[in-house]
Amino acid sequence: MAPTKEDVPADAPEHCPGTASDLAGKADSCAGCPNQQACATGPKGPDPSIPLINERMADVKHKILVLSGKGGVGKSTFTTNLAFALSFDDSVQVGIMDIDITGPSMPKMTGLEGETIHQSNTGWSPVYVSDNLGVMSVGFMLQNADDAVIWRGPKKNGIIKQFLKDVDWGALDYLVVDTPPGTSDEHLSAVQYLKESGITGAVLVTTPQEMSLQDVRKEISFCRKVGVPIIGVVENMAGFVCPGCHKESVIFAPNTGGARKMAEDMKIPFLGSIPLDPRIGKSCDLGESFLDIYTDSPAHKAYMDVIDKIRSYVDGRS
Amino acid sequence: MTESVDQPTHLSKVKHIVLVLSGKGGVGKSTVTTELALSLVEEGKRVGVLDIDLTGPSVPRMFGLENHQVHQASTGWVPVYTNESKSLAVMSLGFLLQNKDDAVVWRGPKKTAMIKQFLEDVAWGDIDYLLIDTPPGTSDEHIAVVENLRDYNPDGAVIVTTPQAVALADVRKELNFCHKTKIPILGVVENMSGFICPYCTECSDIFSKGGGEAMAKEFNVDFLGRVPIDPTLTALIEAEGGTFSTRFTQSGIYPIFKDITKMVMSKCGDIS
Numbered sequence: 194m195a196p197t198k199e200d201v202p203a204d205a206p207e208h209c210p211g212t213a214s215d216l217a218g219k220a221d222s223c224a225g226c227p228n229q230q231a232c233a234t235g236p237k238g239p240d241p242s243i244p245l246i247n248e249r250m251a252d253v254k255h256k257i258l259v260l261s262g263k264g265g266v267g268k269s270t271f272t273t274n275l276a277f278a279l280s281f282d283d284s285v286q287v288g289i290m291d292i293d294i295t296g297p298s299m300p301k302m303t304g305l306e307g308e309t310i311h312q313s314n315t316g317w318s319p320v321y322v323s324d325n326l327g328v329m330s331v332g333f334m335l336q337n338a339d340d341a342v343i344w345r346g347p348k349k350n351g352i353i354k355q356f357l358k359d360v361d362w363g364a365l366d367y368l369v370v371d372t373p374p375g376t377s378d379e380h381l382s383a384v385q386y387l388k389e390s391g392i393t394g395a396v397l398v399t400t401p402q403e404m405s406l407q408d409v410r411k412e413i414s415f416c417r418k419v420g421v422p423i424i425g426v427v428e429n430m431a432g433f434v435c436p437g438c439h440k441e442s443v444i445f446a447p448n449t450g451g452a453r454k455m456a457e458d459m460k461i462p463f464l465g466s467i468p469l470d471p472r473i474g475k476s477c478d479l480g481e482s483f484l485d486i487y488t489d490s491p492a493h494k495a496y497m498d499v500i501d502k503i504r505s506y507v508d509g510r511s
Numbered sequence: 512m513t514e515s516v517d518q519p520t521h522l523s524k525v526k527h528i529v530l531v532l533s534g535k536g537g538v539g540k541s542t543v544t545t546e547l548a549l550s551l552v553e554e555g556k557r558v559g560v561l562d563i564d565l566t567g568p569s570v571p572r573m574f575g576l577e578n579h580q581v582h583q584a585s586t587g588w589v590p591v592y593t594n595e596s597k598s599l600a601v602m603s604l605g606f607l608l609q610n611k612d613d614a615v616v617w618r619g620p621k622k623t624a625m626i627k628q629f630l631e632d633v634a635w636g637d638i639d640y641l642l643i644d645t646p647p648g649t650s651d652e653h654i655a656v657v658e659n660l661r662d663y664n665p666d667g668a669v670i671v672t673t674p675q676a677v678a679l680a681d682v683r684k685e686l687n688f689c690h691k692t693k694i695p696i697l698g699v700v701e702n703m704s705g706f707i708c709p710y711c712t713e714c715s716d717i718f719s720k721g722g723g724e725a726m727a728k729e730f731n732v733d734f735l736g737r738v739p740i741d742p743t744l745t746a747l748i749e750a751e752g753g754t755f756s757t758r759f760t761q762s763g764i765y766p767i768f769k770d771i772t773k774m775v776m777s778k779c780g781d782i783s
């Protein structure tokens with residue numbers, strides 16, 4: 194039987210026989226594959242969790258991944274603001290799933306630090322910011338907020354699977370997924386587990402300088418490789434307006450043309466540019482909704498424009 | 512398997528091993544690694560830089576060495592040198608990729624194997640310092656590097672943070688990671704601390720200020736210094752052709768790094 198797309202992991206070599214095949218882990222092409230041991234010893238056949246995940250996800254209309262190759266570019270900040278903005282409409286149900294396992298920012302940024310997850314007979318309940326905005330993060334599961342989560346890949350994958358399989362999200366209009374930087378276990382697992390139920394698309398976040406763009410290009414090639422549609426790219430931390438004299442400084446120089454040119458070159462939509470504003474960082478640190486409080490900031494308009502574009506992408510698809 | 516004592520490995524010839532760590536991404540680990548390396552060279556040291564950020568290697572670009580290749584010799588992998596005098600050697604997965612836009616989509620075990628190979632097979636020669644630039648977090652790469660360095664008693668870790676609470680929250684985890692894995696902490700650098708508007712010189716704390724120093728105090732570890740946001744820095748790094756390597760000592764933040772470097776050297780017991 195020819196392997197189907199579902200049972201060839203993205204990190205498998207070209208001639209992978211498929212993880213469900215009898216040859217899994219034993220074929221010639223399996224030599225050197227990172228999954229070899231798991232494939233050779235694991236039970237054959239499709240992952241039994243997938244149907245359970247599909248069942249949960251059947252009630253989730255849109256799943257959006259927030260990605261970037263580089264850390265610290267503002268993925269979590271964007272996730273938070275996107276989710277807050279979507280939830281301004283009381284009739285829209287929003288969930289945030291934080292799969293940055295070793296550096297979860299969602300509890301702090303949504304003002305839910307110190308909260309814990311409750312278990313019920315229908316599964317784990319997310320922690321709620323408001324009636325229509327729920328959050329799930331490893332940060333809610335630590336005894337002490339400073340504890341290091343020293344986990345290797347398989348353990349991280351296990352918890353991501355549980356977040357998708359065991360969390361009782363209820364019916365959601367949007368599930369926004371905040372990710373760690375890079376293209377590794379967390380990303381592969383999220384994509385693999387959500388493949389059947391379908392990912393609406395990915396929003397890529399970057400800062401204007403080449404050092405970050407070079408990693409975003411890798412992220413784009415990842416999305417293409419694993420078949421995740423790209424909604425577009427957001428440029429963050431573009432320019433800083435001094436609150437004293439109102440003159441603008443460029444902090445992270447777009448020396449190779451910035452995100453707009455990169456988007457053009459890579460043929461993906463450019464969603465907009467968000468300036469540096471110290472109040473954005475402050476809102477994150479205090480767990481407040483920037484878009485609710487600082488409606489006069491130029492960053493407010495920039496955010497809302499980007500979010501409108503995401504909304505219309507999503508509406509265009511449903 | 513442990514190496515037998517009488518068989519020297521590449522790392523056993525390295526005098527000091529320093530990790531550059533942070534729980535958070537984008538705080539300037541790779542920048543600080545580069546600045547430390549260049550400053551150590553100014554102090555007359557021979558330095559190696561190993562980049563174990565496999566999915567986002569920044570080090571080749573930092574040194575203006577993109578498109579360079581590593582060579583295989585009988586002794587192992589020959590790192591890329593930044594200059595003729597070979598005082599600064601660099602190794603990164605970036606040098607091994609066919610196309611620099613390719614995503615390195617690797618799960619943990621493959622990353623672990625690559626790091627082991629980097630630590631065992633790179634022929635650094637007789638260097639005084641090996642600086643190791645890491646990805647954010649406390650996962651496969653970090654566990655792998657700590658496990659593979661165990662026999663070599665690394666001098667410790669320089670922890671990089673920015674001042675915001677969101678960044679500090681992750682860096683506190685990194686400090687606990689060091690305690691758990693018994694990696695000594697050489698000190699904390701607070702990067703991107705304050706910004707001076709070039710037009711009106713009003714210091715505007717884009718990312719706030721002071722958080723790193725307060726955290727160092729709370730955890731009872733040394734504070735190595737505060738580096739402001741310098742808009743000319745990205746321009747310098749991003750200019751083609753490795754200008755950062757040659758012009759760093761003329762930049763406004765070099766004096767700060769000179770002090771940080773001296774503190775790191777003395778913490779490594781390397782003061783003449």
Ligand SMILES: Nc1ncnc2c1ncn2[C@@H]1O[C@H](COP(=O)(O)OP(=O)(O)O)[C@@H](O)[C@H]1O
Pocket residue numbers: 261263264265266267268269270271298429430467468469470471472473474475477478536537675676677678717
């Ligand atoms: N436009 C902005 N202006 C000012 N600070 C910002 C902006 N975007 C993000 N930040 C701050 O920068 C830091 C890094 O952002 P974060 O969202 O944590 O990045 P990531 O999730 O990509 O690692 C946070 O402290 C955040 O509050």
Ligand SMILES: Nc1ncnc2c1ncn2[C@@H]1O[C@H](COP(=O)(O)OP(=O)(O)O)[C@@H](O)[C@H]1O
Pocket residue numbers: 264265402404405444445533535536537538539540541542543569702703704738739740741742744745748
């Ligand atoms: N003090 C600083 N002033 C201005 N820009 C900086 C400073 N430190 C770092 N940067 C820039 O910030 C970005 C992130 O730094 P980097 O060293 O790549 O972080 P990390 O390795 O922690 O992900 C880079 O583009 C770098 O040029």
Ligand code: SF4
Pocket residue numbers: 201202205206208209210211212216217218219220222223226227228229230232233
């Ligand atoms: S080990 Fe598993 S994933 Fe890797 S090639 Fe073989 S069957 Fe495919």
Ligand SMILES: [Mg+2]
Pocket residue numbers: 268269270293298371372373
């Ligand atoms: Mg984040």
Ligand SMILES: [Mg+2]
Pocket residue numbers: 540541542564569644645646
């Ligand atoms: Mg880096």
